[in-house]
Each structure stands twice: as structure tokens, then as C-alpha cells.
Amino acid sequence: MSTGSPAREDNSLLEAIPDGNGPAAFGTLGIAPEDALLLEHHSLTLRDTRVVIADRRKRSKKRDATCCGFKGDSGSPTNTTIALHNVLWARVYIGEDNSAIKITHAKELGKRLVKPETISIPIDEADLEKADLWVERLLEQAYKGSQQAKRFKVLINPHGGPGTAEKIYRSEIEPIFTAASCSVDVEMTQYAKHAVKIAQELDIEAYDAVICVSGDGVPHEVFNGLGKRPDALKALNKIAVCQLPGGSGNGMCWSFTGTDAPSLAAVALVKGKRTHFDLVSVTQGDERILSFLSQSVGMTAELDLGTENMRWMGNTRFTVGFLQRVITEKIYPAEVHVKLAIDNKEEIRRNASVMHDLPSLDHSDEDVGLPPLRYGSVKDEVPEDWVLESHPKMGNFYCGNMICMSKDIHFFPAAKPNDGHMDLAIMDGDVGRVKAVGVMLGAETGKHFDIPELNYRKVLAYRFTPKNQKNGYISIDGEKAAFAPFQAEIHHGLGMSLSLRPNVYEGPTLA
Numbered sequence: 001m002s003t004g005s006p007a008r009e010d011n012s013l014l015e016a017i018p019d020g021n022g023p024a025a026f027g028t029l030g031i032a033p034e035d036a037l038l039l040e041h042h043s044l045t046l047r048d049t050r051v052v053i054a055d056r057r058k059r060s061k062k063r064d065a066t067c068c069g070f071k072g073d074s075g076s077p078t079n080t081t082i083a084l085h086n087v088l089w090a091r092v093y094i095g096e097d098n099s100a101i102k103i104t105h106a107k108e109l110g111k112r113l114v115k116p117e118t119i120s121i122p123i124d125e126a127d128l129e130k131a132d133l134w135v136e137r138l139l140e141q142a143y144k145g146s147q148q149a150k151r152f153k154v155l156i157n158p159h160g161g162p163g164t165a166e167k168i169y170r171s172e173i174e175p176i177f178t179a180a181s182c183s184v185d186v187e188m189t190q191y192a193k194h195a196v197k198i199a200q201e202l203d204i205e206a207y208d209a210v211i212c213v214s215g216d217g218v219p220h221e222v223f224n225g226l227g228k229r230p231d232a233l234k235a236l237n238k239i240a241v242c243q244l245p246g247g248s249g250n251g252m253c254w255s256f257t258g259t260d261a262p263s264l265a266a267v268a269l270v271k272g273k274r275t276h277f278d279l280v281s282v283t284q285g286d287e288r289i290l291s292f293l294s295q296s297v298g299m300t301a302e303l304d305l306g307t308e309n310m311r312w313m314g315n316t317r318f319t320v321g322f323l324q325r326v327i328t329e330k331i332y333p334a335e336v337h338v339k340l341a342i343d344n345k346e347e348i349r350r351n352a353s354v355m356h357d358l359p360s361l362d363h364s365d366e367d368v369g370l371p372p373l374r375y376g377s378v379k380d381e382v383p384e385d386w387v388l389e390s391h392p393k394m395g396n397f398y399c400g401n402m403i404c405m406s407k408d409i410h411f412f413p414a415a416k417p418n419d420g421h422m423d424l425a426i427m428d429g430d431v432g433r434v435k436a437v438g439v440m441l442g443a444e445t446g447k448h449f450d451i452p453e454l455n456y457r458k459v460l461a462y463r464f465t466p467k468n469q470k471n472g473y474i475s476i477d478g479e480k481a482a483f484a485p486f487q488a489e490i491h492h493g494l495g496m497s498l499s500l501r502p503n504v505y506e507g508p509t510l511a
């Protein structure tokens with residue numbers, strides 16, 4: 001993910017403004033009057049994706065290098081440029097002896113680390129009113145299309161991944177939330193499925209988003225908790241469910257923010273725009289489970305669930321687990337009934353940049369539970385127009401809703417947050433080790449999509465029935481399900497999250 005450039009020096013604007021400049025100078029540069037603020041010693045301008053702070057004083061021979069957070073060298077005053085994406089907050093400070101505009105931004109300290117830093121620009125009393133207006137304008141532009149000062153319910157799984165979620169939160173995430181004036185209510189999950197209860201009982205008017213500092217297991221629980229409420233439809237629409245990296249998979253965080261660097265992902269959520277995304281109902285026995293990420297059987301499910309003993313490795317456990325399994329070329333025979341949407345790769349590629357209209361879901365104030373199942377449950381007859389497929393040599397059954405499943409695994413490059421389709425990828429187990437490794441490596445860039453042995457389709461629903469096996473792994477969002485037939489169907493735009501761009505996941509795409 002690009003966070004835009006951090007604060008940096010930029011002489012271009014300063015060069016362009018004549019000495020003794022006035023508002024007219026900005027006009028000649030194509031800067032709207034409301035985007036510019038001329039102070040006695042500084043000019044502040046909003047330009048496309050950045051804010052430029054220039055020292056207007058005549059070039060002095062020597063200036064304090066740290067004055068107001070600006071660098072200066074003798075004889076050449078410099079500008080400071082901050083990407084609007086990195087502007088976390090701004091305000092007018094009024095002190096007894098001095099007043100200032102304070103701009104807090106995410107300052108880049110390394111490729112994977114930003115920390116809040118505040119720049120102060122002194123202002124005279126006479127400029128207070130116009131400074132207020134400009135600060136308001138800056139915040140509007142820095143949060144374009146996104147809500148300012150979001151209210152977060154933060155859930156931390158102390159056992160997620162290598163067990164460092166709380167430490168990561170306190171050191172890298174919380175400072176960003178605080179600097180961005182977000183209100184946070186932090187709760188540690190105390191036991192497995194605790195997040196289901198928390199979401200079920202959540203005061204949905206008190207928060208804008210639930211932020212899970214965890215793996216993908218906690219957001220799975222939050223969606224299911226919201227889905228159990230009598231007002232499920234409204235709750236799923238009102239509360240954006242998001243993930244920040246505190247586990248080993250972090251597929252949701254990667255898909256929506258394009259990174260698993262905690263502070264960068266935190267900035268992405270602070271700036272995130274509300275985005276509807278598709279959820280899936282999975283029925284198995286008498287149960288109905290909401291799935292937001294994936295369902296898998298075979299190789300992928302074994303990686304998710306059969307590598308628990310390697311949890312200490314963090315994300316590496318998936319690669320090691322894959323290499324161990326690919327050698328055996330194991331098969332998992334199954335029957336799959338499919339309700340197809342798009343059944344060939346060419347059309348999927350052509351369709352990749354098409355925007356899909358959201359259906360009008362009823363989010364009224366009345367208590368409305370989950371939408372009814374369009375195709376019935378796994379216990380009903382399979383609808384007549386579903387295609388029956390026999391897969392006696394299935395090696396991997398993988399159905400996904402998001403582009404990225406974990407670091408460098410962009411398994412579903414055709415996935416969109418709300419296209420109303422699931423992406424179904426099936427591959428036989430006897431395609432050979434070279435092909436299997438090719439798919440794994442290709443998933444880093446999405447190139448595996450074109451490997452002919454990978455059967456990749458868009459579907460609306462399916463039923464999976466294992467054949468000739470007593471035991472095995474079925475993974476739903478990385479959580480273990482019973483090894484028994486299950487059925488899945490998509491709900492277009494039922495869920496809500498925060499994303500950097502509308503209806504696009506971050507990562508390599510087909511378009």
C-alpha cells in the first residue's frame with residue numbers, strides 16, 4: 001500500500017510565489033482561495049493530495065534548523081509537504097502567549113512504521129478566524145469520503161498468532177488512533193467465542209467500527225455475533241468490522257489495507273471509507289454460519305487447521321505446511337453442486353473492472369434478522385439448475401470472498417468487495433508437484449489465475465459433499481467445521497468494513 005509521501009521538503013511552491021506575495025499569487029498557481037492560508041511568516045496550501053507549508057520570510061542567512069518542525073539551511077528556506085493521507089488531525093491552539101495551527105501527521109520512520117508527529121505553525125490573533133476555516137478545510141480534504149474521529153470498539157485477542165497482539169496495539173496502533181482523535185474502547189477477548197457474545201450485546205449506536213486486533217478468527221466471531229441479533233440486518237450495516245494484524249493469517253487486513261504493518265494499517269482504517277461487502281451463509285447440519293473470508297477443503301484447509309503445532313512460526317507455518325503436503329500429492333474426493341455466475345476465465349477478466357450496483361437491503365429501524373436463504377439449506381433438495389460435478393481427485397477446494405488470504409497469498413485476484421459473487425477455485429491433487437508449487441508461487445502476484453489446471457469460477461452458491469473419507473478438515477474463515485456436507489450462498493453487500501478505495505481490494509488485480 002502506498003501511504004503517500006510523508007513530510008518532506010519541497011521548494012517548488014516557494015519558488016513560484018513572488019516575494020511580498022498576496023492571495024493573488026495563489027490564484028496564478030491555480031490554488032482556490034479556500035485552499036490557501038497566508039500568515040505573516042508562513043503560507044499553507046492544499047494541493048491535490050498534499051498540504052504544503054512554506055516559510056514566507058525573506059531568505060535569512062541563518063535560521064533555527066528545528067523551528068516549527070521545519071528544516072532550514074542558510075540562505076534557502078524550505079517547504080514541508082505532507083501527504084493528505086498521512087494527516088491525522090489538525091486544530092487551532094490558543095495559548096496565553098502564543099497561538100498556533102497544529103497539524104498531526106503519520107511520520108514515516110521506516111518502511112513498515114509510522115508514528116504521529118505534530119507540526120506547529122505560529123499564528124497571530126488577527127488570523128484566528130481564517131485559521132479555523134482553513135483547518136476545517138484541511139480536515140475535510142484529509143478525510144474526503146471518510147468519517148472523522150471514528151468511534152472504535154477494539155477487541156484484542158491475546159492469543160492471536162504468536163501472542164503479541166496487545167503489545168502491537170499499544171506500541172503501534174493506539175498512538176495512531178489517539179492522534180487521529182478516534183475514541184477507543186478496548187476489550188481483551190477472554191476465551192474462544194467471546195467476540196460472538198460481545199458483538200451480540202454491542203451497543204451499535206455507540207460505535208462506528210469494531211476493530212479486531214487478531215487473526216481472522218475474531219472478525220469471523222464478530223460477524224456471527226452481529227448475525228445472531230434480532231436486528232442483524234441493521235447491525236451488520238451499521239458497524240464496520242475491520243481487522244488489524246494480531247494473528248498469523250490477517251487476510252482481511254491485507255485485503256482492505258494492503259499491508260500487515262500495524263501502524264500503516266491503522267492509518268488506513270482511520271482514513272477508511274465505509275464499504276459494503278459480501279458475506280456468505282454456510283449451512284451445515286442445523287447450523288447457519290456467516291463466512292466473510294473463505295471456505296476450504298483439502299490442501300488449504302489442512303494448512304489452516306493442520307499446522308496448529310507450528311503456530312510459533314507465525315505466517316511461515318503456511319509455507320512450511322504447504323511444502324510438507326505437496327510432496328504427498330494427497331487427494332480428497334468430493335461432489336460439488338454449483339450455482340454458476342461466470343464460468344470462464346476470459347469473462348471473469350473482462351468483468352473485473354465492472355462496478356456492480358448494490359441491491360437495496362432493508363436497513364430500517366425495525367428489527368430484521370439475517371436475510372432468508374435463497375436456495376434453502378444443506379438439508380434441502382439441491383435446486384434443479386445447479387450443476388453437479390464429480391471430483392474424484394480433488395486436491396484443493398478453495399472458495400473466497402477477499403483477494404488476499406494471508407501475506408503474499410492473493411489467491412482470489414478477481415474478488416471484489418461487493419460484486420455479489422464468490423470466487424471458487426478447484427484443483428486436482430494429481431496435477432504434479434511443479435504445477436502445485438506454481439500455483440502457490442503465482443498466488444503472490446495473482447498470476448496463478450491463468451494456470452489451466454486451476455478451475456476458477458464466479459458462483460452464487462454451491463454444496464460440497466465429501467466422498468469416501470471419514471475424517472478431514474473443513475475450514476470456514478480458518479475455523480474448523482465438522483467434516484460433513486455443507487452449502488454456501490452469497491449475500492450481496494450484507495457486511496460493512498472500511499476500505500481505502502470504493503469496491504476495490506488492495507493487491508494485484510486482473511484488470
Ligand SMILES: Nc1ncnc2c1ncn2[C@@H]1O[C@H](COP(=O)(O)OP(=O)(O)OP(=O)(O)O)[C@@H](O)[C@H]1O
Nearest residue numbers: 160161189190191192193214215216217247248249
Ligand atoms: N482469550 C482467549 N483464549 C483462548 N482463545 C481465544 C481467546 N480469544 C480469542 N480466542 C480464540 O482464538 C482463535 C484464533 O484467533 P485469531 O484468528 O485471532 O488468531 P490466529 O489463530 O493467530 O489467526 P488466524 O486464524 O488468522 O490464523 C479464535 O477462534 C478465538 O475464538
